[in-house]
Amino acid sequence: MHLEKLSLTNFKNYEDSRYVFGQQVNVILGPNGSGKTNLLDAIYFLALSKSAFQSQDALSIQHDADYFIIDGVFEENDRATTTGRLVQITISLQRGQRKVLMADKKPYDRLSDHIGRFPVVLMAPNDTDLVREHSEDRRHFFDGVLSQLDSDYLRNYLMYQQVLKQRNSLLKLFAERSQVDNDLLDTYDEPLLDLGQKIHDRRKQFVEEFLPDFRSHYAYLSDERERVTIVYESEVSNPNFADEFRHFRRRDTVLQRTTMGIHKDDYAFLIGEREARPDGPAPVLLKKFGSQGQQKTFVIALKLAQFDQLQAEKGIKPILLLDDIFDKLDDRRIGKLIQRMDEGAFGQLFITDARPERTRELLEKVQADVKFFEIIRD
Structure with missing residues (x-):
């Protein structure tokens, strides 16, 4: 599977642009601010029906324009015949x-039917926010991976978000009226608890499946210097969660929002040796005690494990987007990634860089077809 052609109309800073890409390595060169990241975002948008960087779709419409169009042609693999066919996505x-x-x-009946059809993995400079910032960032990452992997999970997640939004609106109404209708709340609580349990169980299962790939990549990137793990943390794990959830209705009404549930889950990123050696240091939170190098290695390992999980489930190599990655990594980690390219671990790659001489030198000996694109903006 690969993206063969891409056409952009009024998308961010692209008024009318067309590209024909190579099947292996595509390098997007240009000065900072020229639109390299926007081009990767268009590919991400095409695959997942949303921007990787903007929370509102309308923010991707070019200034002073009334619309945008992203049009691409994928070669999609047919598992049954092992041949490819061209699919136009608009x-x-x-x-x-x-x-x-x-x-x-032909329009999709539901946008969610498209998610996972053309799997994609993005590595971007702000990825270390997964480690340093809030639980919402970590949930967003794992929900994104699971949404591409599991259509049932995506449907449950979207339904949960819809019911949660409706329940929060109802709580605000109750607060305004100073009156609570518990029977009406029951009609929202039951599906919320049911969907929350399903999402919790799938997240827990996924972390268990994800850990071996993740640890393998971290060990490769760090030369097996330390042990890492991921712990899924959720209130829903409590056998009495449903009772507690109902018990705190009054608090929810006062605060006008649902204060418990899987939308409060977190993933603890830990580093330490005790799990591997009883006399080793106890695992500690990476965001508090890990170095910048360890945090970067952790995030790259997360993304490579995401790549492996998608490839195993879909039977195809996801498109890999590397945004300004060479500028944020040291030579050793860059060397590890280049080695993976040489080994044929990846399928179609898109790499952005503001320093063309460096990129050409790094990729000079890569045993793959490399195609260069230069973005020039006034």
Whole structure:
């Protein structure tokens, strides 16, 4: 599976641009601010029906324009015949209207049906926020991986978010009226608890499946210098969670939001040797005690494990987007990634860099077809 062609109309700083990509390594060169990251975001958008960097779709419409169109042609692998067929994917958005997503000019019944069809993994400079910042960032990462892997999970997650939004609106209404209708709340609590339990169970299962790949990549990148782990933390793990959830209705009404549930989950990123050696240091939180190098290695290992999980489930290599990655890593980690390229571990790659001489030198000996694109903006 690979992206063969891409056409952009009024997408961010691209008024009207067209590209024909290579099947292996595509390098996007240009000065800072020229739109290299925007080009990667267009590919991400095409694969996942949303931006990697903007929370609102309308923010991707070029200034002073009324709409954007992203149009791409993928070669999609057929597992049964091991041959490929071309599929045209088009995403368009008119200001004030709903986003339209089409495959071969036919609209999807649901946007969620598209997620996971063309798997993609993005490595970006701000990825270390996964380690340093809030639980929301970590949930967002794992939910994104699971959404590409498991369509049932995605449907449950979207339904949960919808019911949660409705329950929060109801709590605000109760607070305004100073009156609570417990029977009405029951109609929201039951599906919320049921969906929350399903999401919890899948997240817990996924972390167990994810850990071996993740640890393997971390060991490779760090030369097996330390032991790492991921611990899934959730209130829903408590056998009495449903009773506690109902018990705190009054608190929810006062605060006008649902204060318990899987939307409060977190993932603890730990580093330490005690799990491997009884006399080794106890695991500690990476964001508090890990070095910048350890945090970067941890995040790259997360993304490479995501790549492996998607490849194992889909039977195809995801598109790998590396945004300004060479500028944020030291020579040793860059060397490890280049070695993986040489080994044929990846499928189609897109790499951005503001320093063309460095990139050409790094990729000079890579045993793969490399195609260069230079982005020039006034």
